[in-house]
Amino acid sequence: MANKIELKWYEKKQGINLKKKISAEQKKQDADEKQRRKLEEKNNSEKQLKQKKEKIERIQKQQKKNFTAERISSLYDPTGIPRDAAAIIEKFDDIVSSTHPLNSKQRALLPQQISALSHNLTDQRGDRRMGYMNETTALSAYVHYFLWWNLVRLVKLFSNLDKSFFDFKDDCIFVDIGSGPLTVPIALLLARPELRKKNVTFYCIDISQQALSFGEDIFLSVAARLETTTWKIIRVKGTLDTSVKDKADLVTCANMLNELHDDADMPPDFLAKKNTDRLVSFVDSKNAKARILSIEPGDPRSARLVSLMRDAFIRKNFIPVAPCCHSETCPMDGKKGGKWCNFAFAVDNAPADLKRISEKANLAKERAVLSFVAVERGEQKEENPSFITMRIASDPIRLPGHRTGYYACSSKGLLLAVTNQKLFSGEKIKVPAPRKPMPKDTKSGALIIDL
Ligand SMILES: C[S@@+](CC[C@H](N)C(=O)[O-])C[C@H]1O[C@@H](n2cnc3c(N)ncnc32)[C@H](O)[C@@H]1O
Numbered sequence: 001m002a003n004k005i006e007l008k009w010y011e012k013k014q015g016i017n018l019k020k021k022i023s024a025e026q027k028k029q030d031a032d033e034k035q036r037r038k039l040e041e042k043n044n045s046e047k048q049l050k051q052k053k054e055k056i057e058r059i060q061k062q063q064k065k066n067f068t069a070e071r072i073s074s075l076y077d078p079t080g081i082p083r084d085a086a087a088i089i090e091k092f093d094d095i096v097s098s099t100h101p102l103n104s105k106q107r108a109l110l111p112q113q114i115s116a117l118s119h120n121l122t123d124q125r126g127d128r129r130m131g132y133m134n135e136t137t138a139l140s141a142y143v144h145y146f147l148w149w150n151l152v153r154l155v156k157l158f159s160n161l162d163k164s165f166f167d168f169k170d171d172c173i174f175v176d177i178g179s180g181p182l183t184v185p186i187a188l189l190l191a192r193p194e195l196r197k198k199n200v201t202f203y204c205i206d207i208s209q210q211a212l213s214f215g216e217d218i219f220l221s222v223a224a225r226l227e228t229t230t231w232k233i234i235r236v237k238g239t240l241d242t243s244v245k246d247k248a249d250l251v252t253c254a255n256m257l258n259e260l261h262d263d264a265d266m267p268p269d270f271l272a273k274k275n276t277d278r279l280v281s282f283v284d285s286k287n288a289k290a291r292i293l294s295i296e297p298g299d300p301r302s303a304r305l306v307s308l309m310r311d312a313f314i315r316k317n318f319i320p321v322a323p324c325c326h327s328e329t330c331p332m333d334g335k336k337g338g339k340w341c342n343f344a345f346a347v348d349n350a351p352a353d354l355k356r357i358s359e360k361a362n363l364a365k366e367r368a369v370l371s372f373v374a375v376e377r378g379e380q381k382e383e384n385p386s387f388i389t390m391r392i393a394s395d396p397i398r399l400p401g402h403r404t405g406y407y408a409c410s411s412k413g414l415l416l417a418v419t420n421q422k423l424f425s426g427e428k429i430k431v432p433a434p435r436k437p438m439p440k441d442t443k444s445g446a447l448i449i450d451l
Helices: 009-013 018-066 083-090 092-099 104-121 136-160 183-191 209-225 268-281 300-315 352-360
Strands: 070-073 171-177 199-206 232-237 250-254 291-297 318-322 343-346 367-377 387-392 397-399 403-410 413-419 428-432 447-450
Touching: 083 092, 083 136, 083 183, 083 209, 092 136, 092 209, 092 352, 104 136, 104 352, 136 183, 136 209, 136 352, 136 367, 171 183, 183 209, 183 250, 199 209, 209 232, 250 268, 268 291, 268 300, 291 300, 300 318, 300 367, 387 413
Parallel strands: 171 199, 171 250, 199 232, 250 291, 413 447
Antiparallel strands: 070 428, 291 367, 318 367, 343 367, 387 403, 387 428, 397 403, 403 413
16 A cells, blocks of 8 residues: 555544554555556557557558459449339339239239249249240239349349440330230330330230230330330230241340240250340341340359350350450350359349238248340450450359459459459459469469459
8 A cells, every 4th residue: 555544533533443444445446446447448449449440441441542443334233223113113013903903812812822833933844834824823923923023133134234235216126025924125114214205116925915915004004104105015926936027126035035945855055046046037137236135034054045145146246245245255154063144133122012922922032133145236346455344243252361252254254353342243344454464263263363
């Protein structure tokens, strides 16, 4: 103890015990010391924390400075979707319920029917009848559920594809094959406001007349909400082999080709060539601006088919404009053991009612995925050798040394882009070409590029 403790005269008079006084005083001093140390420790740790934060900020700033990539575009930017389209998609069940209302019993059975159709379209496809869209319950499940999810996917994609891909003259012809309930025409009308005022004649081909007829009602209801009436829908009951009166400026085909090949025993490259020939047959051979868009579900088998069709389109003098940024060999062709090209986005912002139905049907999902190729007639422009353009085609991959990588597609082949910046599946970025040869990742064979 620093000072000697003695009893004051009045304390002696009060009969206070010196020992007790010393002990009380000691306790008080110990407590004060403890408090002081605690405060000092707190100040120190706050100081350390502040220093740590400042250091991280400094590093992040430096990393941003070092990140030389130019973000060109994204396939799934939610801000790219027109506001009126987003509002319609959010409450799309209102539209379907107005054109095809369900009574309470049908509504109660809907989740069960959705689940059954989902199995039919995926793991039990061997049992599916070709004309399943003519069955009332399957069609009802499709328009109340699958159409809605497909619109979520397609409107996001169509809104973010390059504007030039949808640059058509005022009077134009579109053909959609395997149109079902007109999913692609509805998605295009929603996603591309610049097309709403054009005089589009849209041939919609499907083997199910009933699906087309349901789809036309829904299309007209959407068009009325968007206050646009210029598109002429021509329903055609037919197959991929059917021909229509006019040659098309744009041919689309979504979620159908994978169904066609369920029981085909021909090799996939043969089927891909056949599909490509058929899709190309819908455009005028003299149309120098003809465009074709083929979209399939994001599974390995469909991705393989899409990649093979891309090759076949290139052989027919079309160039892939998305997602590919080049016409070289596809480095994500879905061959056994290799990477397959697909693009996923989180569905946190999907319509709440749609997510509720998904849960009821035991089909809750966290991500939406698709594989696609958009091609147009023309010649591939030469890439400036000082830069590499790449499409990010994976989720982040944890690498040794606390690093993160992303697989990306480029004219140099498959890349493993290593960066501390957060990138998203579907982003297109451009970086200065490295001066030294890029090392190879032993696991994937991808060329490693530091961003
Ligand atoms: C999964 S649905 C896709 C519908 C729509 N394209 C979409 O993305 O929501 C497949 C459609 O292809 C149609 N279909 C199946 N085989 C066909 C064929 N050979 N020719 C034309 N349509 C076909 C089915 O009737 C069905 O409407």
